[in-house]
Amino acid sequence: MTLTLPTLNAASLDEATAHLDGVYEHSPWIARAALAQRPFATLAALKSAMAQVVTQASREQQLQLIRAHPELAGKAMVSQSLTHESTNEQSKAGLTNCSPDEFAKLQQLNQAYNAKFGWPFILAVRGPRGLGLSRTQIIQTFERRLHGHPDFELQECLRNIHRIAEIRLNDKFGQTPELGNELWDWHESLAQHSDPGFKENGQLTVTYMTEAHQACAKEIAQRMRECGFDSVRIDVLGNVVGRYESDSTSRNIHQGEVPKTPQKVLLTGSHYDTVRNGGNYDGRLGIFVPMMCVRELHKAGKRLPFGIEVVGFSEEEGQRYKATFLASGALTGYFNPAWLEQSDSDGILMKNVLPALAESALSAHDLIAKIAELKRDPHDYLGFVEVHIEQGPVLNALNFPLGVVTSINGSVRMLGEITGQASHAGTTPMQTRRDAAAALAEISVYLEQRALQDGDSVATIGMLHVPNGSINVVPGCCQFSLDMRAPTDAQRDALVADVLAQIQTICDKRGVSVSLEETMRASAAPSHPAWQARWEKAVAATGVPIFKLPSGAGHDAMKLHEIMPQAMLFVRGENSGISHNPLESTTNDDMQLAVQAFSALLDDLARN
Numbered sequence: 379m380t381l382t383l384p385t386l387n388a389a390s391l392d393e394a395t396a397h398l399d400g401v402y403e404h405s406p407w408i409a410r411a412a413l414a415q416r417p418f419a420t421l422a423a424l425k426s427a428m429a430q431v432v433t434q435a436s437r438e439q440q441l442q443l444i445r446a447h448p449e450l451a452g453k454a455m456v457s458q459s460l461t462h463e464s465t466n467e468q469s470k471a472g473l474t475n476c477s478p479d480e481f482a483k484l485q486q487l488n489q490a491y492n493a494k495f496g497w498p499f500i501l502a503v504r505g506p507r508g509l510g511l512s513r514t515q516i517i518q519t520f521e522r523r524l525h526g527h528p529d530f531e532l533q534e535c536l537r538n539i540h541r542i543a544e545i546r547l548n549d550k551f552g553q554t555p556e557l558g559n560e561l562w563d564w565h566e567s568l569a570q571h572s573d574p575g576f577k578e579n580g581q582l583t584v585t586y587m588t589e590a591h592q593a594c595a596k597e598i599a600q601r602m603r604e605c606g607f608d609s610v611r612i613d614v615l616g617n618v619v620g621r622y623e624s625d626s627t628s629r630n631i632h633q634g635e636v637p638k639t640p641q642k643v644l645l646t647g648s649h650y651d652t653v654r655n656g657g658n659y660d661g662r663l664g665i666f667v668p669m670m671c672v673r674e675l676h677k678a679g680k681r682l683p684f685g686i687e688v689v690g691f692s693e694e695e696g697q698r699y700k701a702t703f704l705a706s707g708a709l710t711g712y713f714n715p716a717w718l719e720q721s722d723s724d725g726i727l728m729k730n731v732l733p734a735l736a737e738s739a740l741s742a743h744d745l746i747a748k749i750a751e752l753k754r755d756p757h758d759y760l761g762f763v764e765v766h767i768e769q770g771p772v773l774n775a776l777n778f779p780l781g782v783v784t785s786i787n788g789s790v791r792m793l794g795e796i797t798g799q800a801s802h803a804g805t806t807p808m809q810t811r812r813d814a815a816a817a818l819a820e821i822s823v824y825l826e827q828r829a830l831q832d833g834d835s836v837a838t839i840g841m842l843h844v845p846n847g848s849i850n851v852v853p854g855c856c857q858f859s860l861d862m863r864a865p866t867d868a869q870r871d872a873l874v875a876d877v878l879a880q881i882q883t884i885c886d887k888r889g890v891s892v893s894l895e896e897t898m899r900a901s902a903a904p905s906h907p908a909w910q911a912r913w914e915k916a917v918a919a920t921g922v923p924i925f926k927l928p929s930g931a932g933h934d935a936m937k938l939h940e941i942m943p944q945a946m947l948f949v950r951g952e953n954s955g956i957s958h959n960p961l962e963s964t965t966n967d968d969m970q971l972a973v974q975a976f977s978a979l980l981d982d983l984a985r986n
């Protein structure tokens with residue numbers, strides 16, 4: 379029988395615990411503790427409450443929960459003594475049909491994993507789309523996680539247990555994340571377009587104005603038409619722009635009248651280009667989630683008192699040409715004509731890949747004029763919102779599916795060089811050395827401590843190099859990079875000032891000299907308070923806890939921030955939130971929640 383929330387909310391504690399039997403394998407204490415928080419308004423709220431019970435349990439209880447699970451394709455499967463739920467999951471993933479080689483491999487992995495960690499390997503084998511991972515995917519994941527740190531693996535097992543519980547709850551409540559499944563499939567379909575050299579290896583790479591890039595634009599445009607947008611176009615820079623008009627504008631269009639006071643428009647979107655060998659969701663999620671909302675509005679024959687403009691930005695990653703944010707920048711009125719003369723690694727100039735120029739439809743002069751026309755007038759818009767996969771580990775670690783962005787961090791990047799004295803590693807006494815790399819090591823330790831002090835600043839030395847270094851030579855030179863970010867410009871500037879002062883102190887003390895060159899400085903883009911509050915309300919409407927965090931990475935919203943209020947919503951990434959990597963993933967359920975949150979934001983805007 380299908381369970382409903384009203385039934386669960388009204389049942390006695392014993393009955394309700396029995397209703398949730400089997401959600402967490404052999405561990406009814408989790409349901410019992412979570413049920414204290416009844417009534418649950420949404421299934422997502424129940425899932426969250428159960429996950430938080432596990433998070434707050436002792437390590438011993440967490441280990442017991444993990445150990446209550448069977449091994450994958452293990453003895454319990456062979457002797458058919460698995461729980462009903464586990465049998466269903468292991469057979470959906472095809473584990474009951476292993477070849478003898480696969481079976482032997484899994485036994486060997488089970489043994490190695492147990493020997494290393496002391497608990498069984500847990501994987502939600504129905505996977506992020508719920509259909510079941512392939513045996514190859516399972517074995518690859520197993521091999522990868524065998525190399526993990528025990529503290530991390532313990533948490534990763536728990537996260538997989540929460541995902542298993544989520545799918546079991548969906549089954550119990552007869553709820554399928556239909557919109558999330560469709561969104562998943564849209565991403566899968568778009569990921570079929572990939573640049574040569576990557577496509578052959580099953581890797582996703584879509585850089586500016588390649589054949590794959592233009593195919594992506596066409597596919598997004600076609601899908602927008604199918605969703606019921608009133609107008610869809612691809613602009614001269616390759617941005618795909620879909621408009622779903624407001625109630626009065628659409629009435630006027632249909633009656634052939636010119637609207638007297640046009641209603642304002644909500645601007646949203648993200649980018650569809652990718653880094654090399656990237657993930658399926660970076661950027662694209664922020665195009666597809668609002669498209670899905672528009673489709674649902676259109677299906678229901680609903681118009682809102684404002685228009686919705688969804689933009690698939692053509693270029694954000696700066697991979698083929700050093701023109702990062704070229705697409706969203708153009709909407710703010712910024713375009714550097716020098717970019718047109720830039721060449722890619724094959725010597726192809728940007729001006730020769732832009733279809734409008736390459737097909738000689740326009741002269742360069744006309745093109746620049748056309749690009750200038752892409753500038754949006756902020757008076758026409760309510761603001762800009764962007765949905766994006768988190769690209770970081772925070773939501774994943776805390777078991778929160780959604781996160782409200784408080785600010786896009788401001789950053790400063792520098793390249794530096796320390797000059798000391800190269801000398802013989804055997805003959806130079808320690809007290810007379812002027813070791814450039816040792817100075818950098820001290821700087822690195824300080825950098826870490828100083829950023830930690832702020833709580834939410836980050837600082838990284840991502841490159842360090844001893845030119846012509848040798849095992850028996852005290853480094854005379856050390857080149858390095860600095861990347862420092864913080865949620866406000868003031869906090870970033872204080873961080874940078876302290877780091878620079880300490881670098882000078884360390885170098886003076888060690889008798890080495892230092893030169894630094896600033897290579898980038900980007901302002902922080904704090905979320906507009908009213909828009910951030912709207913996202914908070916929208917997340918609350920889905921029933922999951924409101925969690926706020928800054929964005930460490932840059933996004934198109936940073937550019938729009940220059941001309942209109944903006945705020946972002948993050949969606950949890952799997953695999954520690956890894957991004958710019960093929961392992962980037964999110965789940966059908968999390969995508970469904972993103973659609974629900976976006977729809978709640980639209981409803982709220984429509985009411986107020």
Ligand SMILES: [Zn+2]
Pocket residue numbers: 649660661694766
């Ligand atoms: Zn992105």
